Amino acid sequence: xxxxxxxxxxxxxxxxxxxxxxxxxxxxxxxxxxxxxxxxxxxxxxxxxxxxxxxxxxxxxxxxxxxxxxxxxxxxxxxxxxxxxxxxxxxxxxxxxxxxxxxxxxxxxxxxxxxxxxxxxxxxxxxxxxxxxxxxxxxxxxxxxxxxxxxxxxxxxxxxxxxxxxxxxxxxxxxxxxxxxxxxxxxxxxxxxxxxxxxxxxxxxxxxxxxxxxxxxxxxxxxxxxxxxxxxxxxxxxxxxxxxxxxxxxxxxxxxxxxxxxxxxxxxxxxxxx
Amino acid sequence: xxxxxxxxxxxxxxxxxxxxxxxxxxxxxxxxxxxxxxxxxxxxxxxxxxxxxxxxxxxxxxxxxxxxxxxxxxxxxxxxxxxxxxxxxxxxxxxxxxxxxxxxxxxxxxxxxxxxxxxxxxxxxxxxxxxxxxxxxxxxxxxxxxxxxxxxxxxxxxxxxxxxxxxxxxxxxxxxxxxxxxxxxxxxxxxxxxxxxxxxxxxxxxxxxxxxxxxxxxxxxxxxxxxxxxxxxxxxxxxxxxxxxxxxxxxxxxxxxxxxxxxxxxxxxxxxxxxxxxxxxxxxxxxxxxxxxxxx
Numbered sequence: 001x002x003x004x005x006x007x008x009x010x011x012x013x014x015x016x017x018x019x020x021x022x023x024x025x026x027x028x029x030x031x032x033x034x035x036x037x038x039x040x041x042x043x044x045x046x047x048x049x050x051x052x053x054x055x056x057x058x059x060x061x062x063x064x065x066x067x068x069x070x071x072x073x074x075x076x077x078x079x080x081x082x083x084x085x086x087x088x089x090x091x092x093x094x095x096x097x098x099x100x101x102x103x104x105x106x107x108x109x110x111x112x113x114x115x116x117x118x119x120x121x122x123x124x125x126x127x128x129x130x131x132x133x134x135x136x137x138x139x140x141x142x143x144x145x146x147x148x149x150x151x152x153x154x155x156x157x158x159x160x161x162x163x164x165x166x167x168x169x170x171x172x173x174x175x176x177x178x179x180x181x182x183x184x185x186x187x188x189x190x191x192x193x194x195x196x197x198x199x200x201x202x203x204x205x206x207x208x209x210x211x212x213x214x215x216x217x218x219x220x221x222x223x224x225x226x227x228x229x230x231x232x233x234x235x236x237x238x239x240x241x242x243x244x245x246x247x248x249x250x251x252x253x254x255x256x257x258x259x260x261x262x263x264x265x266x267x268x269x270x271x272x273x274x
Numbered sequence: 275x276x277x278x279x280x281x282x283x284x285x286x287x288x289x290x291x292x293x294x295x296x297x298x299x300x301x302x303x304x305x306x307x308x309x310x311x312x313x314x315x316x317x318x319x320x321x322x323x324x325x326x327x328x329x330x331x332x333x334x335x336x337x338x339x340x341x342x343x344x345x346x347x348x349x350x351x352x353x354x355x356x357x358x359x360x361x362x363x364x365x366x367x368x369x370x371x372x373x374x375x376x377x378x379x380x381x382x383x384x385x386x387x388x389x390x391x392x393x394x395x396x397x398x399x400x401x402x403x404x405x406x407x408x409x410x411x412x413x414x415x416x417x418x419x420x421x422x423x424x425x426x427x428x429x430x431x432x433x434x435x436x437x438x439x440x441x442x443x444x445x446x447x448x449x450x451x452x453x454x455x456x457x458x459x460x461x462x463x464x465x466x467x468x469x470x471x472x473x474x475x476x477x478x479x480x481x482x483x484x485x486x487x488x489x490x491x492x493x494x495x496x497x498x499x500x501x502x503x504x505x506x507x508x509x510x511x512x513x514x515x516x517x518x519x520x521x522x523x524x525x526x527x528x529x530x531x532x533x534x535x536x537x538x539x540x541x542x543x544x545x546x547x548x549x550x551x552x553x554x555x556x557x558x559x560x561x562x563x564x565x566x567x568x569x570x
Contacts, residue, residue: 019377026374030397030449033408036418040411050421089303096299108300111307117552118315119507121524122545125531126314129538133317149310152303181295210401213509217531230403234410234514243411246404257399261392 041243058244071229082147090155124217138220151204162196195267202260321542340543375456435517443511459493
């Protein structure tokens, strides 16, 4: 933020205005909790705001905590399965919606927006009641099925935006040159959509890893995802090794976020050059 | 591709493609959404007419009993509190988010804009539970805030497990969304109009109210709505930061299903109510708001 260009363009107001100082303050607000967690994770004194020396023992404790690691593993299984299914279904749906007009299309489209606007708690209870009504036993699989609903919506949303910006004649050209529809889809359309699909998947992945409500309503007795484990620990007592876990998770999701943004940015640059 | 022409004969018949393709593209996701979203929501709607149902009971819709219970003073208080949190969060996010989005989108050096925006929304990618947990560490009686206050000789603040903590947590969680959407619409701001207004003698305040705000009104409406509906259905922040005094609609629904005394009928009625409130606020935006606002 401190690095400002020497020459200021004429058509822009000055950079040093109160909005800048306010934004700096708000950046501080956004990062304060993260710094606090980082601070505590290396602090030798549990449950204290004062610095009692550097330690890594919370990290070693966290990496030896089987319950947390099992929960992390469950969460990863759920997120990978849900995202894999959503990537396929969401992409197909986005392509289908862009390509066809049919009676009820508007309704179909509105249904795909529902997971984005209905509160998680409402989706969670409906899914639980539905699973109970058709007597499907709760398990890891039911969490995956429920996660696909919102992951699908996010993938489709991002892929749709990308299709809207695409050259519509590319696929036609492929068909005219003798490719069959399947070839045109795989060889022409899919590479064009890849950046959007990947960034949609990464967003869906992070959302799935973060979901507490829907998982806790659709998880069977033995399964415990990471947010569920974190929640139950937060409810009982504040544990210092949670700080270490937070830092590890934050670094991981920060990396995912940056990768996702880079892919999206590259994709856009490529599009501009075309 | 030289061989492509010769493949012409093996191509799938046109009529099959016409029906098969849309089916392959749209059917799987459609079925998934109908089975796991539409149908369940309808079942919840049906259940909301069953009084006092527990898991395993027979489902016989028999009246509006659950909805009448929503109008009992205690439940109304919970709904009122949820609305208050949602409105308060929206106002705070607007007040805090607008200057940031304005600086990022209009004033900040162009080549830094994307990076700064990414940096601002980066905390959004971290676990929402752990972000609330961080606020517990900050706000609790022996936490960071009170240590700081004590070190400069100020009296300590007891914010945790009170309404202010919930508002802080919700504002923190939703501020990045507000900034993202406002940024998108402020970045498209026509700067020539601002210059024209200034040339014609408008004061900065006049330019802001009569030139800037009308241009970004759709963005303002969309971002406020997004923050409002997310705050209305938020469970994590009130649950972890609010203590027993901050019961909200989402927490009540949770308790009616997974709590000590389950009452699925009542929970379903509350859940239906929540969906209706969200739908209503979106409908209001579409009806009275700018059409462009819903495109975002």
